[in-house]
Amino acid sequence: QKFVYDFTEGNKDLKDLLGGKGANLAEMTNLGLPVPPGFTITTEACKVYLDGGAEPPQMRDEVTAHLQALEERMGKKLGQADNPLLVSVRSGAKFSMPGMMDTVLNIGLSDESVVGLVAQAGDERFAWDSYRRLIQMFGKTVLGVDGDLFEEALEEAKQAKGVTTDVDLDAADLKRLVEQFKAIVSKETGREFPQAPREQMDLAIRAVFDSWNGERAKLYRRQERIPGDLGTAVNICSMVFGNLGPDSGTGVAFTRDPASGHQGVYGDYLQNAQGEDVVAGIRNTMQLAELERIDKTSYDQLMQIMETLETHYRDLCDIEFTIERGKLWMLQTRVGKRTAGAAFRIATQLVDQGLIDEAEALQRVTGAQLAQLMFPRFDEKATTELLGRGIAASPGAAVGKAVFDSYTAVKWSRSGEKVILIRRETNPDDLNGMIAAEGILTSRGGKTSHAAVVARGMGKTCVCGAEELEVDTKRRRMTAPGGVVIEEGDVVSIDGSSGKVYLGEVPVVPSPVVEYFEGRMHAGADDADELVQAVHRIMAYADRMRRLRVRANADNAEDASRARRFGAQGIGLCRTEHMFLGERRELVERLILADTETERDEALGALLPLQKADFVELFEAMDGLPVTVRLLDPPLHEFLPDITELSVRVALAEARQEAHENDLRLLQAVHKLHEQNPMLGLRGVRLGLVIPGLFAMQVRAIAEAAAERLEAKGDPRAEIMIPLVGTVQELEIVREEAERVIADVEAATGADLKLPLGTMIELPRAALTAGQIAEAAEFFSFGTNDLTQTVWGFSRDDVEASFFTAYLEKGIFGVSPFETIDKDGVGSLVRAAAEAGRRTRPDLKLGVCGEHGGDPESVHFFHEVGLDYVSCSPFRIPVARLEAGRAAA
Ligand code: PEP
């Protein structure tokens, strides 16, 4: 096994082994781009180290060999006294984790070699500043010294000299500072700052390995659902310096605008600075376009390289580069993060450029991004006070109370407040606060600052670099140009799409994408913006590609019509219990309380026309498309008054000696129907079997409604679905009765009704005996809500609020099994039941109508196990269509 790869040995497809940064450095090296030479230690080496507490034995020898090769190539040795080679030691995991892990620059500097660097660079100040930076970075990240101690010493040095910026410190000041920094290290760690260059390098490598399990990194991984066992690679790269004077500098760039997708020159440049200064957003940068004026040769070369990269990767790339005395060096590239809107635009732009095909375009967007685009936005016409304007870093509309530190953000959000985290700039320590906040506002830093990059990754609204807003974190306040002061707790609104910051709460309006799906805005029409066009095209690709059909969970004509506008191909679940609420509850109450057959028939007779009218409306809204009507499912007590309330009412009436006949009867019924575990009690098909006439009434309503629609020359396609079946016998009994009722209606109306009857599969026993059940069912619809509840033994109404947080924190699962299908457990039952059902009845129609039907990851699973359709709530239909297309592409 090989643990170290030269940049010339890797390529972009080796991300598992070399991490994203290492794989892409190798790719750029092999493309002939100017990458400073170096090598990568693999994630495998990291895993061995993290498992056993020691590097694999042969790693050391491999590092030695690669270092020697590097030294020969560069014509200087690591830390050589008169002509030192300096290297950076950088982390780089498979998935980008911006700022979450460690990096150490300027490895190889020591009391001896700093003198060599003075000669090499011809710049005494630069050399001592580099040494100062090494001790500071190494002290903090490798040796664990409190970083503030160095900052304080630096601050004191400036104060003593009466200056305010680092640049005003000269070589002699920095030399003194180096002595102070070394003293801090020795005092805090009980050992001297290591002078041996190889020891520095080895310790730094180990620190990078260790940083994989740092608290920040772990939190970030949990957020982003990155597995915890991947490990990080370590990149050892010869140093190039952006801080060697005005003809040097460092920057970041995008091959396209990550917010709009437009082609052009996007990036930030910082003259006479090192890379970390840009990423951390410490100083305000200039726009990349200005580089053309400062150094046209490097600028032109950079533009050329960006084009090469974009054509090669066939996607938006982001880049970190450094210019050392007029020579351009590429330090990093990767396929860049982008906003949801830009993802759609870029995917269609690349199709137009002939770089990718439709199938690939579908892989460039996600259902989660589409869902994000369907969020409401701020009302532009609202007259609210504009406080200022910053850079639109991550889109969305966020409203909340101003807080100025992450601790408060977390505390307030835990107590249910919505907060906007306001900082001068953020750093990795702010991660918790950023997660807790509705949105993030900073006064410094560009589109590539920490706040912007991390917020975009989280899909969180962010405005950054709002320089006109003066943020004073110590006094917990922000001052706007007009002198308006925002104190902690004042409400502000931030618009991550325009960069605007408002005082107070701004009203929100629906997203243009929703307007488009609603049919109120047409792609191709004059007012359709680019985004809607792009969404329109991607949806068309998905619809052409997908095999899964998409239906809606809807139980009224309004939802059904919306679902249809959003692209639903039918209704997969009409929950009839929703038709028994409101004023009709009394009728159900009468049915439940009925003592005699006559009373019961009267109650059912009153419900029948109401049910029928509901179905007529629904079938009309869904004319020509299937409508799966599920017969009554929930426990009956849900239709009766609350037991405690009722008891109190009865007790009061008794005390006041008022009439309470009815309440008393009700109370008795409630007591009789009370169950310890209602979800496992008298519900679903069991109701149909125990309450005479109930299911027959519902079937009659469906049949009569269908007949009426046929009479009106409509095309009703009703399907009857029985809930909570556990055994085929239950279904057979219901089927017999249903067939009798349907025949009855056919005889009375002369209509020829085709009403398939099927069942939900939502109990483990149903799944396990699916082969038998299919004898009596023309279709299955997997009720993955109840199936998850019963397979895990998790009460679906309780667990998410009680102990799921603990389960998520302990990593028992990365996401609630009620949200994303548990493939190994619940999923394998679904797969087996689908197969068994089809063995019995090859034309058995299969669908799913649990919440999972609209969840992106689950949709892929249902595609894979061969279901015919997924059914989800109307607003999630576009997401399901898109993901079904992506699954098939
Ligand atoms: C299910 O159990 O997955 C289902 C769709 O039915 P309900 O959520 O109504 O119980």
Ligand code: MG
């Ligand atoms: Mg159910």
